[in-house]
Amino acid sequence: MNGTPPAPAEWDAEHAVSAAQAAALVGGRFPALRGLAVEPLANGWDNTVFLVGGRWVFRFPRREIALPGVRREIDHLPGLARRLPLPIPVPEFVGEPADGFPWPFWGARLVPGxxxxxxxxxxxxxxxxxxxxxxxxxxxxxxxxxxxxxxxxxxxxxxxxxxxxxxxxxxxxxxxxxxxxxxxxxxxxxxxxxxxxxxxxxxxxxxxxxxxxxxxxxxxxxxxxxxxxxxxxxxxxxxxxxxxxxxxxxxxxxxxxxxxxxxxxxxxxxxxxxxxxxxxxxxxxxxxxxxxxxxxxxxxxxxxxxxxxxxxx
The missing domain is CATH 1.10.510.10 (Transferase(Phosphotransferase) domain 1)
Incomplete structure:
Protein backbone atom coordinates (compact mmCIF):
# COMPACT_ATOMS: atom_id res chain seq x y z
CA MET A 1 0.00 0.00 0.00
CA ASN A 2 1.32 3.45 -0.89
CA GLY A 3 2.51 5.38 2.11
CA THR A 4 3.08 2.27 4.25
CA PRO A 5 6.56 2.41 5.77
CA PRO A 6 8.77 -0.60 5.08
CA ALA A 7 9.11 -3.23 7.77
CA PRO A 8 12.25 -2.79 9.87
CA ALA A 9 15.21 -4.92 8.89
CA GLU A 10 16.37 -7.53 11.38
CA TRP A 11 19.59 -5.55 11.97
CA ASP A 12 17.90 -2.17 12.54
CA ALA A 13 18.81 -0.57 15.86
CA GLU A 14 16.28 -0.30 18.67
CA HIS A 15 18.66 2.22 20.29
CA ALA A 16 21.25 3.83 18.03
CA VAL A 17 23.85 5.68 20.09
CA SER A 18 25.37 8.80 18.54
CA ALA A 19 28.97 9.88 19.08
CA ALA A 20 27.75 12.70 21.31
CA GLN A 21 25.67 10.34 23.45
CA ALA A 22 28.54 7.85 23.63
CA ALA A 23 30.86 10.63 24.81
CA ALA A 24 28.36 11.64 27.52
CA LEU A 25 27.86 8.05 28.68
CA VAL A 26 31.58 7.24 28.77
CA GLY A 27 32.59 10.54 30.33
CA GLY A 28 29.80 10.42 32.89
CA ARG A 29 30.67 6.93 34.07
CA PHE A 30 34.46 7.03 33.71
CA PRO A 31 35.96 10.42 34.66
CA ALA A 32 39.46 9.41 33.49
CA LEU A 33 38.11 9.19 29.93
CA ARG A 34 36.08 12.40 30.03
CA GLY A 35 36.90 14.80 27.22
CA LEU A 36 38.67 12.26 25.00
CA ALA A 37 37.78 12.18 21.32
CA VAL A 38 34.94 9.78 20.48
CA GLU A 39 34.84 8.53 16.90
CA PRO A 40 32.48 6.05 15.20
CA LEU A 41 34.35 2.82 14.52
CA ALA A 42 31.82 0.23 13.33
CA ASN A 43 28.19 -0.82 13.26
CA GLY A 44 26.97 -4.39 13.38
CA TRP A 45 23.67 -6.11 13.86
CA ASP A 46 23.89 -5.98 17.64
CA ASN A 47 26.32 -3.21 18.64
CA THR A 48 27.36 0.32 17.78
CA VAL A 49 31.09 0.72 18.34
CA PHE A 50 33.16 3.83 19.09
CA LEU A 51 36.87 4.51 19.44
CA VAL A 52 37.59 6.62 22.51
CA GLY A 53 40.86 8.48 22.83
CA GLY A 54 42.37 6.45 20.02
CA ARG A 55 42.90 3.39 22.23
CA TRP A 56 39.64 2.31 23.86
CA VAL A 57 36.79 0.60 22.02
CA PHE A 58 33.31 0.93 23.53
CA ARG A 59 30.42 -1.29 22.47
CA PHE A 60 26.82 -0.15 22.93
CA PRO A 61 24.04 -2.68 22.30
CA ARG A 62 21.67 -1.78 19.46
CA ARG A 63 19.02 -4.40 20.18
CA GLU A 64 17.64 -5.96 23.34
CA ILE A 65 18.32 -9.45 22.00
CA ALA A 66 22.05 -8.70 22.29
CA LEU A 67 21.99 -8.20 26.07
CA PRO A 68 22.70 -11.80 27.14
CA GLY A 69 25.73 -11.72 24.85
CA VAL A 70 26.94 -8.47 26.38
CA ARG A 71 26.84 -10.06 29.81
CA ARG A 72 28.66 -13.17 28.59
CA GLU A 73 31.42 -11.00 27.13
CA ILE A 74 31.84 -9.13 30.40
CA ASP A 75 31.88 -12.33 32.46
CA HIS A 76 33.94 -14.68 30.30
CA LEU A 77 36.33 -12.79 28.01
CA PRO A 78 38.90 -11.93 30.72
CA GLY A 79 39.40 -15.61 31.52
CA LEU A 80 39.48 -16.68 27.89
CA ALA A 81 42.00 -14.04 26.86
CA ARG A 82 44.70 -15.63 29.00
CA ARG A 83 44.44 -18.89 27.07
CA LEU A 84 44.44 -17.62 23.49
CA PRO A 85 47.30 -16.92 21.04
CA LEU A 86 45.63 -13.89 19.43
CA PRO A 87 44.32 -10.75 21.15
CA ILE A 88 40.63 -10.52 21.96
CA PRO A 89 38.74 -7.64 23.59
CA VAL A 90 38.85 -7.71 27.38
CA PRO A 91 36.24 -5.50 29.09
CA GLU A 92 38.01 -3.08 31.42
CA PHE A 93 35.27 -0.45 31.69
CA VAL A 94 31.71 -1.63 32.37
CA GLY A 95 28.97 0.96 32.28
CA GLU A 96 25.43 0.64 33.58
CA PRO A 97 22.26 2.15 32.04
CA ALA A 98 22.21 5.95 32.35
CA ASP A 99 21.10 9.17 30.68
CA GLY A 100 18.36 7.60 28.58
CA PHE A 101 20.40 4.61 27.45
CA PRO A 102 18.67 1.53 28.92
CA TRP A 103 21.39 -1.13 28.70
CA PRO A 104 24.87 -1.92 30.00
CA PHE A 105 27.88 -1.20 27.79
CA TRP A 106 31.59 -1.86 28.01
CA GLY A 107 35.00 -0.74 26.82
CA ALA A 108 38.24 -2.58 26.05
CA ARG A 109 41.65 -1.78 24.65
CA LEU A 110 41.63 -1.54 20.86
CA VAL A 111 42.54 -4.80 19.14
CA PRO A 112 44.55 -3.64 16.13
CA GLY A 113 43.90 -4.75 12.57
Whole structure:
Protein backbone atom coordinates (compact mmCIF):
# COMPACT_ATOMS: atom_id res chain seq x y z
CA MET A 1 0.00 0.00 0.00
CA ASN A 2 1.32 3.45 -0.89
CA GLY A 3 2.51 5.38 2.11
CA THR A 4 3.08 2.27 4.25
CA PRO A 5 6.56 2.41 5.77
CA PRO A 6 8.77 -0.60 5.08
CA ALA A 7 9.11 -3.23 7.77
CA PRO A 8 12.25 -2.79 9.87
CA ALA A 9 15.21 -4.92 8.89
CA GLU A 10 16.37 -7.53 11.38
CA TRP A 11 19.59 -5.55 11.97
CA ASP A 12 17.90 -2.17 12.54
CA ALA A 13 18.81 -0.57 15.86
CA GLU A 14 16.28 -0.30 18.67
CA HIS A 15 18.66 2.22 20.29
CA ALA A 16 21.25 3.83 18.03
CA VAL A 17 23.85 5.68 20.09
CA SER A 18 25.37 8.80 18.54
CA ALA A 19 28.97 9.88 19.08
CA ALA A 20 27.75 12.70 21.31
CA GLN A 21 25.67 10.34 23.45
CA ALA A 22 28.54 7.85 23.63
CA ALA A 23 30.86 10.63 24.81
CA ALA A 24 28.36 11.64 27.52
CA LEU A 25 27.86 8.05 28.68
CA VAL A 26 31.58 7.24 28.77
CA GLY A 27 32.59 10.54 30.33
CA GLY A 28 29.80 10.42 32.89
CA ARG A 29 30.67 6.93 34.07
CA PHE A 30 34.46 7.03 33.71
CA PRO A 31 35.96 10.42 34.66
CA ALA A 32 39.46 9.41 33.49
CA LEU A 33 38.11 9.19 29.93
CA ARG A 34 36.08 12.40 30.03
CA GLY A 35 36.90 14.80 27.22
CA LEU A 36 38.67 12.26 25.00
CA ALA A 37 37.78 12.18 21.32
CA VAL A 38 34.94 9.78 20.48
CA GLU A 39 34.84 8.53 16.90
CA PRO A 40 32.48 6.05 15.20
CA LEU A 41 34.35 2.82 14.52
CA ALA A 42 31.82 0.23 13.33
CA ASN A 43 28.19 -0.82 13.26
CA GLY A 44 26.97 -4.39 13.38
CA TRP A 45 23.67 -6.11 13.86
CA ASP A 46 23.89 -5.98 17.64
CA ASN A 47 26.32 -3.21 18.64
CA THR A 48 27.36 0.32 17.78
CA VAL A 49 31.09 0.72 18.34
CA PHE A 50 33.16 3.83 19.09
CA LEU A 51 36.87 4.51 19.44
CA VAL A 52 37.59 6.62 22.51
CA GLY A 53 40.86 8.48 22.83
CA GLY A 54 42.37 6.45 20.02
CA ARG A 55 42.90 3.39 22.23
CA TRP A 56 39.64 2.31 23.86
CA VAL A 57 36.79 0.60 22.02
CA PHE A 58 33.31 0.93 23.53
CA ARG A 59 30.42 -1.29 22.47
CA PHE A 60 26.82 -0.15 22.93
CA PRO A 61 24.04 -2.68 22.30
CA ARG A 62 21.67 -1.78 19.46
CA ARG A 63 19.02 -4.40 20.18
CA GLU A 64 17.64 -5.96 23.34
CA ILE A 65 18.32 -9.45 22.00
CA ALA A 66 22.05 -8.70 22.29
CA LEU A 67 21.99 -8.20 26.07
CA PRO A 68 22.70 -11.80 27.14
CA GLY A 69 25.73 -11.72 24.85
CA VAL A 70 26.94 -8.47 26.38
CA ARG A 71 26.84 -10.06 29.81
CA ARG A 72 28.66 -13.17 28.59
CA GLU A 73 31.42 -11.00 27.13
CA ILE A 74 31.84 -9.13 30.40
CA ASP A 75 31.88 -12.33 32.46
CA HIS A 76 33.94 -14.68 30.30
CA LEU A 77 36.33 -12.79 28.01
CA PRO A 78 38.90 -11.93 30.72
CA GLY A 79 39.40 -15.61 31.52
CA LEU A 80 39.48 -16.68 27.89
CA ALA A 81 42.00 -14.04 26.86
CA ARG A 82 44.70 -15.63 29.00
CA ARG A 83 44.44 -18.89 27.07
CA LEU A 84 44.44 -17.62 23.49
CA PRO A 85 47.30 -16.92 21.04
CA LEU A 86 45.63 -13.89 19.43
CA PRO A 87 44.32 -10.75 21.15
CA ILE A 88 40.63 -10.52 21.96
CA PRO A 89 38.74 -7.64 23.59
CA VAL A 90 38.85 -7.71 27.38
CA PRO A 91 36.24 -5.50 29.09
CA GLU A 92 38.01 -3.08 31.42
CA PHE A 93 35.27 -0.45 31.69
CA VAL A 94 31.71 -1.63 32.37
CA GLY A 95 28.97 0.96 32.28
CA GLU A 96 25.43 0.64 33.58
CA PRO A 97 22.26 2.15 32.04
CA ALA A 98 22.21 5.95 32.35
CA ASP A 99 21.10 9.17 30.68
CA GLY A 100 18.36 7.60 28.58
CA PHE A 101 20.40 4.61 27.45
CA PRO A 102 18.67 1.53 28.92
CA TRP A 103 21.39 -1.13 28.70
CA PRO A 104 24.87 -1.92 30.00
CA PHE A 105 27.88 -1.20 27.79
CA TRP A 106 31.59 -1.86 28.01
CA GLY A 107 35.00 -0.74 26.82
CA ALA A 108 38.24 -2.58 26.05
CA ARG A 109 41.65 -1.78 24.65
CA LEU A 110 41.63 -1.54 20.86
CA VAL A 111 42.54 -4.80 19.14
CA PRO A 112 44.55 -3.64 16.13
CA GLY A 113 43.90 -4.75 12.57
CA UNK A 114 41.30 -4.63 9.81
CA UNK A 115 38.39 -6.95 9.29
CA UNK A 116 39.36 -9.72 6.89
CA UNK A 117 36.18 -8.83 5.01
CA UNK A 118 37.49 -5.31 4.38
CA UNK A 119 41.18 -6.08 3.90
CA UNK A 120 40.85 -7.10 0.25
CA UNK A 121 43.30 -10.00 0.55
CA UNK A 122 43.30 -12.26 -2.52
CA UNK A 123 42.87 -15.97 -1.91
CA UNK A 124 46.59 -16.71 -2.31
CA UNK A 125 47.50 -14.10 0.31
CA UNK A 126 45.29 -15.62 3.03
CA UNK A 127 47.46 -18.60 3.91
CA UNK A 128 49.14 -17.09 6.97
CA UNK A 129 45.93 -15.60 8.36
CA UNK A 130 44.24 -18.97 7.88
CA UNK A 131 47.01 -20.82 9.72
CA UNK A 132 46.83 -18.28 12.55
CA UNK A 133 43.06 -18.77 12.74
CA UNK A 134 43.47 -22.53 12.91
CA UNK A 135 45.94 -22.29 15.79
CA UNK A 136 43.62 -19.85 17.55
CA UNK A 137 40.67 -22.21 17.30
CA UNK A 138 42.78 -25.13 18.43
CA UNK A 139 43.48 -23.20 21.65
CA UNK A 140 39.90 -21.98 22.03
CA UNK A 141 38.48 -25.48 21.53
CA UNK A 142 40.91 -27.10 23.94
CA UNK A 143 38.99 -29.02 26.63
CA UNK A 144 40.79 -26.97 29.26
CA UNK A 145 39.12 -23.81 27.99
CA UNK A 146 35.71 -25.42 28.42
CA UNK A 147 36.57 -26.47 31.96
CA UNK A 148 37.98 -23.08 32.95
CA UNK A 149 35.94 -20.54 31.01
CA UNK A 150 32.91 -22.40 29.72
CA UNK A 151 31.00 -22.81 32.97
CA UNK A 152 27.64 -21.12 32.69
CA UNK A 153 27.71 -20.64 28.93
CA UNK A 154 24.60 -21.73 26.99
CA UNK A 155 24.82 -24.69 24.62
CA UNK A 156 24.47 -23.58 20.98
CA UNK A 157 21.47 -21.36 21.76
CA UNK A 158 20.74 -20.54 18.11
CA UNK A 159 21.30 -24.12 16.87
CA UNK A 160 24.05 -23.05 14.51
CA UNK A 161 25.56 -26.52 14.65
CA UNK A 162 22.32 -28.12 13.40
CA UNK A 163 22.20 -28.22 9.57
CA UNK A 164 18.56 -29.33 9.64
CA UNK A 165 17.82 -25.86 11.03
CA UNK A 166 20.41 -23.80 9.16
CA UNK A 167 20.02 -25.31 5.67
CA UNK A 168 16.38 -24.14 5.23
CA UNK A 169 17.31 -20.74 6.63
CA UNK A 170 20.18 -20.52 4.16
CA UNK A 171 17.86 -21.33 1.25
CA UNK A 172 15.49 -18.54 2.29
CA UNK A 173 18.33 -16.02 2.24
CA UNK A 174 19.71 -17.33 -1.05
CA UNK A 175 16.24 -17.00 -2.58
CA UNK A 176 16.06 -13.37 -1.47
CA UNK A 177 19.54 -12.69 -2.87
CA UNK A 178 18.44 -14.29 -6.14
CA UNK A 179 15.36 -12.06 -6.20
CA UNK A 180 17.65 -9.03 -5.89
CA UNK A 181 19.80 -10.22 -8.76
CA UNK A 182 22.81 -10.82 -6.49
CA UNK A 183 22.95 -14.60 -6.63
CA UNK A 184 22.37 -17.30 -9.22
CA UNK A 185 21.25 -20.72 -7.95
CA UNK A 186 24.26 -22.99 -7.71
CA UNK A 187 23.98 -26.81 -7.77
CA UNK A 188 27.12 -27.29 -5.65
CA UNK A 189 25.71 -25.06 -2.91
CA UNK A 190 22.38 -26.87 -2.97
CA UNK A 191 24.18 -30.22 -2.77
CA UNK A 192 25.93 -29.11 0.43
CA UNK A 193 22.68 -27.91 1.96
CA UNK A 194 20.78 -31.06 0.96
CA UNK A 195 23.44 -33.42 2.30
CA UNK A 196 23.80 -31.45 5.50
CA UNK A 197 20.07 -31.36 6.04
CA UNK A 198 20.10 -35.12 6.60
CA UNK A 199 22.12 -34.60 9.78
CA UNK A 200 20.36 -34.01 13.04
CA UNK A 201 21.63 -31.76 15.81
CA UNK A 202 25.00 -32.53 17.27
CA UNK A 203 24.44 -34.38 20.52
CA UNK A 204 27.54 -33.07 22.23
CA UNK A 205 28.66 -36.39 23.73
CA UNK A 206 31.81 -34.88 25.18
CA UNK A 207 32.86 -32.97 22.05
CA UNK A 208 31.32 -29.60 22.93
CA UNK A 209 33.88 -26.84 23.26
CA UNK A 210 33.90 -23.14 24.03
CA UNK A 211 33.03 -21.46 20.73
CA UNK A 212 33.10 -17.89 19.51
CA UNK A 213 29.72 -18.69 17.99
CA UNK A 214 29.72 -16.19 15.11
CA UNK A 215 33.16 -16.42 13.55
CA UNK A 216 33.29 -14.94 10.05
CA UNK A 217 35.40 -12.50 8.01
CA UNK A 218 34.15 -9.43 9.88
CA UNK A 219 35.33 -10.84 13.19
CA UNK A 220 38.80 -12.04 12.20
CA UNK A 221 41.22 -9.10 12.08
CA UNK A 222 44.39 -9.06 9.96
CA UNK A 223 47.43 -6.79 9.96
CA UNK A 224 49.24 -5.10 7.07
CA UNK A 225 51.28 -8.27 6.45
CA UNK A 226 48.21 -10.47 6.12
CA UNK A 227 48.65 -12.19 9.49
CA UNK A 228 45.73 -12.61 11.86
CA UNK A 229 45.90 -9.92 14.55
CA UNK A 230 42.84 -10.56 16.69
CA UNK A 231 39.29 -11.88 17.00
CA UNK A 232 36.45 -9.56 17.96
CA UNK A 233 32.70 -9.50 18.65
CA UNK A 234 32.08 -12.32 21.12
CA UNK A 235 28.39 -11.74 21.77
CA UNK A 236 27.47 -15.27 20.63
CA UNK A 237 29.99 -16.96 22.94
CA UNK A 238 28.70 -20.43 23.86
CA UNK A 239 29.59 -24.08 24.12
CA UNK A 240 28.86 -26.03 20.97
CA UNK A 241 30.11 -28.50 18.44
CA UNK A 242 33.41 -27.05 17.11
CA UNK A 243 31.81 -26.99 13.65
CA UNK A 244 30.16 -23.73 14.69
CA UNK A 245 33.54 -21.97 14.54
CA UNK A 246 35.09 -24.12 11.83
CA UNK A 247 32.60 -22.58 9.41
CA UNK A 248 35.29 -19.90 9.03
CA UNK A 249 37.50 -22.43 7.21
CA UNK A 250 34.85 -22.88 4.54
CA UNK A 251 33.41 -19.36 4.25
CA UNK A 252 36.65 -17.35 4.41
CA UNK A 253 39.29 -19.63 2.90
CA UNK A 254 39.77 -22.02 -0.01
CA UNK A 255 42.56 -24.12 -1.46
CA UNK A 256 45.97 -23.70 0.18
CA UNK A 257 44.66 -21.27 2.78
CA UNK A 258 41.93 -23.64 3.95
CA UNK A 259 44.43 -26.49 4.05
CA UNK A 260 46.72 -24.34 6.21
CA UNK A 261 43.93 -23.53 8.65
CA UNK A 262 42.88 -27.15 9.04
CA UNK A 263 46.50 -28.32 9.35
CA UNK A 264 47.01 -25.87 12.22
CA UNK A 265 43.71 -26.88 13.82
CA UNK A 266 43.85 -30.66 13.62
CA UNK A 267 41.67 -33.45 12.21
CA UNK A 268 38.08 -32.60 11.25
CA UNK A 269 35.63 -35.41 10.57
CA UNK A 270 33.48 -35.45 7.45
CA UNK A 271 30.35 -34.90 9.55
CA UNK A 272 31.85 -31.89 11.31
CA UNK A 273 33.04 -30.51 7.98
CA UNK A 274 29.53 -30.80 6.57
CA UNK A 275 28.01 -29.02 9.56
CA UNK A 276 30.59 -26.26 9.15
CA UNK A 277 29.96 -25.91 5.41
CA UNK A 278 26.20 -25.54 5.86
CA UNK A 279 26.67 -22.89 8.52
CA UNK A 280 29.20 -21.08 6.30
CA UNK A 281 26.60 -20.87 3.51
CA UNK A 282 24.05 -19.47 5.93
CA UNK A 283 26.40 -16.93 7.54
CA UNK A 284 27.73 -15.67 4.21
CA UNK A 285 24.22 -15.36 2.78
CA UNK A 286 23.12 -13.40 5.87
CA UNK A 287 26.15 -11.12 5.57
CA UNK A 288 25.44 -10.59 1.88
CA UNK A 289 21.87 -9.51 2.62
CA UNK A 290 23.08 -7.12 5.29
CA UNK A 291 25.83 -5.73 3.08
CA UNK A 292 23.51 -5.17 0.14
CA UNK A 293 20.99 -3.36 2.32
CA UNK A 294 23.54 -1.19 4.15
CA UNK A 295 25.88 -0.28 1.27
CA UNK A 296 28.92 -2.35 2.37
CA UNK A 297 30.30 -3.01 -1.10
CA UNK A 298 33.43 -4.92 -0.09
CA UNK A 299 31.55 -7.00 2.48
CA UNK A 300 28.99 -7.91 -0.19
CA UNK A 301 31.72 -9.08 -2.55
CA UNK A 302 33.43 -11.07 0.20
CA UNK A 303 30.19 -12.68 1.35
CA UNK A 304 29.08 -13.78 -2.11
CA UNK A 305 32.51 -15.34 -2.66
CA UNK A 306 32.14 -17.01 0.73
CA UNK A 307 28.95 -18.78 -0.32
CA UNK A 308 30.79 -20.36 -3.22
CA UNK A 309 33.86 -21.14 -1.11
CA UNK A 310 31.67 -23.12 1.26
CA UNK A 311 30.86 -25.69 -1.41
CA UNK A 312 34.33 -25.77 -3.02
CA UNK A 313 37.69 -27.37 -2.29
Missing amino acids: RELAEAGLPEAARVEAAADAGAFLRALHDPGAAAEAGVGLPRDPFRRGDPSVRAPMARERLDRLTGRGLWSPDPATEDVLAEGETLGPSTGDGVDRVCHGDLHPRHLLVDADGRASGVIDWGDLCVADPAVDLSLAYGAFVGEARAAMLAAYGPVSRERELRARVLAVFICAALAEYAASSGHVRLLEESLKGIRRASGD
